[in-house]
Amino acid sequence: MHMYRQMVSIRLFEERVNDLYTRALMPGLAHLYIGEEAIACGICEALRKDDFITSTHRGHGHCLAKGASPDRMFAELLGKEAGYCKGKGGSMHIADPDTGNLGANAIVGGSAGIATGAAYAAKYLKTGQVAVCFFGEGALGQGLLYEELNLAQLWKLPVIFCCENNGYNEYTHFSESTAGDVAARAAAFGMRHETVDGQNVRQVYRVGSELITRAREGDGPAFLQCITYRYHGHHVGDIARTYYRPKTEEQEWVTQRDPITLHGEWMMENKIATREQLDEVQADLIKTMDAAMEWAINAPYPDPSRVTEDVYA
């Protein structure tokens, strides 16, 4: 039930982000995680609070699943002082030491080093922490990722490379940008690797847990590919998408592969929850999210004098 709640939270949060954008209340753009919720929720369910994650430009889901609070998330997206980064980071840079979130990163693949470095520190300092590096399949085109796979395996670091393969590098199908087999990349480094259905939160959790436990016990890193789909465009402004993917494909994922619907049905089939209970969760979270958004809309912007603060520690 907790994973269900988390997935619904992310879905509702992201729907409101889209709404803020279309109402011209949000500066800049945002990259929505809708459709991919099972990955962040399944993985983070298996993590300790002090475990590390690094996130991506499509990072709201990771941050929320790791424990960020939606009001301060909204505030950051709106550039408000009360945001996680005092309005200095925005949608693509949410970071929060309290939940082990080393930060979302707007350089594709750019956080692979940070996650591996945090795992290195965890091993050196013997803290028992694990780091999870979330990245999209677009990062498979970045050289840094392969340097980190090599280093992580060479030094047996407790890091999980979690590849969210949503099929599209921005506006290009990944088959047009990616030679060979994805998992074979990890295999080439002798790294443990798995591929899972990223729409099945229980499967993500089960396999993720095993890899995370293994890493925590000193058995080294792993590569986890999660097959998923991005319901919306590359960013909120990417509306007309038929030139790179057909509407029928989108509809198929939305109607048949939705991670929240699938998990809800499974819970009902297995008598874990009733339809009413699931509806109640949803209604309850709608109230929370609406309140969080309103709070953020009404929160003050930072004073311009704050612009020079935090350049140096």
Next chain:
Amino acid sequence: MLETATTVRELSFGDAIKEAIAQEMRRDPRVVLMGEDVAEAGTTFKVLTGLVDEFGKDRIIDTPISEAGFSGIGVGAAMAGMRPIVDIMFGDFATIIMDQMVNQAAKIHYMSGGKWKVPMVFRLTMGATRRSAAQHSQSLHAWPSHIPGLKVIVPSTPYDAKGLFKAAVRDDNPCVIFEHKISYRKVKGPVPEDDYVIPLGVADVKREGKDITIIATSSMVQTALAGAKLCEAVGIDVEVVDPRTMWPLDEKTLIESVKKTSRCIVMDEGYGRYGVAAELGQVVAEGAFYYLDAPVTRLCAMHVPIPFSPKLEDTTVPSEQDVVRVAQELCTRT
């Protein structure tokens, strides 16, 4: 009266840096050093020879040839509670680590609203005349100096190198130190055995004079001092000021010196065009404009890729004869 016994030895520039690293590693177990061939090999310049014997391979860490990869590990490790020193064999490889240094390390503190810190040191080298040609000879310290969030250190003497390096390791920000390769063995000087730290952002007057100020960085401090000696013969009294750090920058000391002498040469082994010397010159031009008797003049590396042939390469770096020539030009203007 109590006397504190301070042993001062003559150390090479390289040995002073090694001593700084060793002392910091003894002081703080969170300090580790990683790079290519740093352990048994002691770096390609043999500057770290012996450190692995004391600290072991867990703290003096040989890496694959993956500058971006292990720089990224340095960033993440620093965020997660360590104080890594990342060793980039040649400053020219700054190109390879740019994203980790500029987009990650430099910005994380700011982007996170001051929550995450990145206390790490990037060690890079600089300097030509090793007959290493265009990809192993550049002085690229202007690049990180352009970026808010980084601190940039360019020591010129063994004493400064030790004190500044220790300050960098203890700083809570990403610091980039450029070590002059030729100076490793060639430049020697007195270095106290003690633990001492030179604060970042304090310039040092290396020689006092009244006729002209030479603001010089790194290797060019030695060249400026040699040039100053030659200038004595032609009756010009040269003051040499070493900013020691590009950022934070001790603008006041530079400006005060030029107000006193009314003339200024800026010497730097990097490229002059859009470079460190251009910035230092502008600081002086803004701060001491009404005191100037001559235009602020730059003496820098020639604006060419560093050539291989000694006959060609040596012409690209400013010499002490250049100092005398330019000083005379500026001092004969009325």
